[in-house]
Amino acid sequence: MSSSPRRCAPARGSAPILAVILAATVVVGAAVLVPAAHAAAPGSYGIGTTPTEAEIAGWSIAVPPSGANLPPGHGSVSQGSDLFGTVCAVCHGAFGEGVADYPRLAGGVGSLATVAPAETVGSYWPYATTLFDFINRAMPFYAPHSLTPDQVYALTAFILNLNGIVPDGFVADAQTVPAVKMPNRDGFIWKDPRPLTHDTECMTKCVDPASLRITSTAKGDHLTPRTTGPVDDMKAKHP
Amino acid sequence: MTQEAAGTEEGSGAPAMASRRRLLRTGVVAGGAMLAASARAASPPDDPMWSRTLGPGVADRPYGQPSQYEKDAIRRYVPWLTQSTQSDVSFTPLQDQPGILTANGFFYERYHSGRPSVDPAQHRLLIHGLVDRPLLLSMDQLQRFPSVARIHFLECAANGGPEWPAAQLNSLQFTHGMVGCAEWVGVPLSTLLGEVGVKKEGKWVLVEGADGAHMDRSLPIEKCLDDCLVVWGQNGEALRPEQGFPLRLIVPGWQGNVSVKWLRRIEVGATPWYTREETGKYTELLPSGKALGFTWVNEAKSVLTFPCPEKPLTSGAGFYELRGLAWSGRGKIRQVDVSTDGGVSYTRAALQEPVLTKALTRFTLPWRWDGKPVLLQSRATDETGYVQPGIAELRKVMGTGSVYLNNSIQTWQVLADGSVNNVQLS
Numbered sequence: 037m038s039s040s041p042r043r044c045a046p047a048r049g050s051a052p053i054l055a056v057i058l059a060a061t062v063v064v065g066a067a068v069l070v071p072a073a074h075a076a077a078p079g080s081y082g083i084g085t086t087p088t089e090a091e092i093a094g095w096s097i098a099v100p101p102s103g104a105n106l107p108p109g110h111g112s113v114s115q116g117s118d119l120f121g122t123v124c125a126v127c128h129g130a131f132g133e134g135v136a137d138y139p140r141l142a143g144g145v146g147s148l149a150t151v152a153p154a155e156t157v158g159s160y161w162p163y164a165t166t167l168f169d170f171i172n173r174a175m176p177f178y179a180p181h182s183l184t185p186d187q188v189y190a191l192t193a194f195i196l197n198l199n200g201i202v203p204d205g206f207v208a209d210a211q212t213v214p215a216v217k218m219p220n221r222d223g224f225i226w227k228d229p230r231p232l233t234h235d236t237e238c239m240t241k242c243v244d245p246a247s248l249r250i251t252s253t254a255k256g257d258h259l260t261p262r263t264t265g266p267v268d269d270m271k272a273k274h275p
Numbered sequence: 276m277t278q279e280a281a282g283t284e285e286g287s288g289a290p291a292m293a294s295r296r297r298l299l300r301t302g303v304v305a306g307g308a309m310l311a312a313s314a315r316a317a318s319p320p321d322d323p324m325w326s327r328t329l330g331p332g333v334a335d336r337p338y339g340q341p342s343q344y345e346k347d348a349i350r351r352y353v354p355w356l357t358q359s360t361q362s363d364v365s366f367t368p369l370q371d372q373p374g375i376l377t378a379n380g381f382f383y384e385r386y387h388s389g390r391p392s393v394d395p396a397q398h399r400l401l402i403h404g405l406v407d408r409p410l411l412l413s414m415d416q417l418q419r420f421p422s423v424a425r426i427h428f429l430e431c432a433a434n435g436g437p438e439w440p441a442a443q444l445n446s447l448q449f450t451h452g453m454v455g456c457a458e459w460v461g462v463p464l465s466t467l468l469g470e471v472g473v474k475k476e477g478k479w480v481l482v483e484g485a486d487g488a489h490m491d492r493s494l495p496i497e498k499c500l501d502d503c504l505v506v507w508g509q510n511g512e513a514l515r516p517e518q519g520f521p522l523r524l525i526v527p528g529w530q531g532n533v534s535v536k537w538l539r540r541i542e543v544g545a546t547p548w549y550t551r552e553e554t555g556k557y558t559e560l561l562p563s564g565k566a567l568g569f570t571w572v573n574e575a576k577s578v579l580t581f582p583c584p585e586k587p588l589t590s591g592a593g594f595y596e597l598r599g600l601a602w603s604g605r606g607k608i609r610q611v612d613v614s615t616d617g618g619v620s621y622t623r624a625a626l627q628e629p630v631l632t633k634a635l636t637r638f639t640l641p642w643r644w645d646g647k648p649v650l651l652q653s654r655a656t657d658e659t660g661y662v663q664p665g666i667a668e669l670r671k672v673m674g675t676g677s678v679y680l681n682n683s684i685q686t687w688q689v690l691a692d693g694s695v696n697n698v699q700l701s
Binding site: 155 | 346347349350351352353354355357358359361362368370387388401403406407408409410411412413416417419420437441442443444445446448449469470471472481483487488489490491539540542544546547548549550551554555558560562563564565566567568569570571572574584585610612614616617618619620621622623650654656661662663664667668669672673676688696697698699700701
């Protein structure tokens with residue numbers, strides 16, 4: 037790259053006229069060659085390549101509730117039990133109870149309407165296919181995509197069994213996993229009811245001043261990290 | 276300290292070092308009197324040190340950095356929120372954001388499997404499923420499509436989550452900092468879907484990242500064809516790795532996690548996939564035990580960014596300008612009203628241009644503080660007529676156990692000493 041300041045100076049001689057002509061030519065040409073965005077038919081831009089079947093299959097990992105896309109293979113509860121102890125229990129606990137704040141995987145059925153709901157795979161997740169999908173796509177947390185399909189099936193079987201959803205002899209495969217009915221299968225409303233409130237733009241006497249009271253304050257709490265100095269890891273406050 | 280007193284900053288070159296040596300020599304001679312003078316040297320009639328020093332030259336810091344006096348203005352996190360910083364969130368220092376655009380270094384982060392380091396030369400975007408013509412694109416190829424630049428906010432679904440049960444975090448950064456606003460440059464998703472040709476059964480779109488979690492969400496085709504963008508540019512430069520370099524989706528006005536980062540795959544299907552991030556997470560459990568799913572929109576919200584717990588009123592009674600930010604996932608902000616009496620009465624604030632759809636909007640109100648305790652609030656109304664509610668009202672529907680989509684009115688309690696606290700009102 038030249039650093040000459042003269043690059044910023046106006047061009048001299050006949051160059052600008054030539055540039056205008058060239059630019060006009062390009063614009064006219066573009067109008068002919070490039071279709072309007074709305075009218076574009078598939079393939080109009082002709083950019084990119086057509087992926088092969090193998091390329092698509094390699095990345096197409098999402099498993100919907102129908103079970104479409106589940107790979108060949110299988111895994112049993114007992115195989116999953118051994119593997120879980122080795123690979124998963126360090127975070128999720130030997131019985132899926134969750135170590136520290138890592139996610140709890142088991143229990144909690146019947147807790148969702150209480151003041152202390154436990155949203156676990158067993159109590160909350162609506163589809164067993166999601167369990168296979170998520171282990172396969174993201175677990176283990178510290179080494180994603182390190183498990184074989186058989187291993188993912190085995191872990192799926194074990195976690196479903198931990199929750200009492202399938203019997204000890206269950207073998208997970210592309211047919212059995214989508215057939216599992218999860219306890220909270222019908223627990224979701226898949227349509228946002230928002231807006232939840234319908235306030236008006238009140239400008240005066242919006243609330244009775246006599247009824248106004250502070251219900252909670254964050255003043256003096258021990259939950260807030262410092263917002264000055266270096267990033268606060270709160271180790272001094274929460275050893 | 277010596278370098279600061281000399282009016283130079285870190286990374287300065289030879290001239291600055293020379294002046295530092297000079298100052299040291301002078302300091303030895305002048306002793307304590309010299310140091311005392313430098314502490315007030317910026318006030319007239321004195322000529323401050325930085326005016327008597329040759330500063331560093333151009334390209335001394337080739338990328339550029341904030342002033343060394345802005346070290347507090349950084350992203351921060353709440354260590355007790357999650358078990359691992361690789362599946363965690365950091366917060367934008369909104370108290371240090373003067374306008375509607377969030378500096379790329381300030382922009383909040385949310386990772387599900389840490390921050391991948393993606394090589395753009397190797398990165399690919401695969402588009403397939405219920406389409407006429409599956410497509411594999413390199414970054415070079417993607418960037419040849421007609422492009423647009425748009426300014427939109429992104430807000431995490433969990434912004435304000437810890438405030439559902441009670442006022443818990445005494446900080447603007449931690450109550451509201453899971454939001455940012457940027458100019459995004461890229462290709463409309465509708466252009467790419469037009470190029471592959473969506474079959475008529477194609478009603479849902481799966482978007483998936485190249486991170487370790489292959490973070491994925493199902494989106495309805497209508498939204499994808501409306502205003503979604505596949506972007507590579509953010510605020511005058513390439514996306515930062517924190518924001519999905521080299522490619523991410525932007526779903527304007529919808530909770531941040533659907534704007535999948537490190538975007539590698541778009542699949543068109545007939546029905547949703549019910550991924551973990553739209554079943555086990557990012558769903559809203561109601562007091563009844565039922566849960567809301569596919570709740571995407573960030574509804575109208577606002578907050579005063581001055582004053583706030585981090586920026587108290589330090590100069591006593593007198594004139595101040597109340598300042599804040601407002602936004603809505605349903606369109607433009609129509610107005611913002613500000614209360615100084617805990618919501619008994621409101622005064623209309625001025626909106627500052629530009630007022631853009633699904634973007635942070637700045638508002639201001641001149642105010643004369645009498646030095647007595649006050650309860651400050653702001654309340655946004657968007658172009659649909661929706662008015663930002665109070666937390667007590669939202670709790671009537673959602674209970675206190677909710678985590679997501681808290682768009683309630685924020686109350687800042689200003690005490691007589693000018694300090695500011697996060698409180699909630701009945």
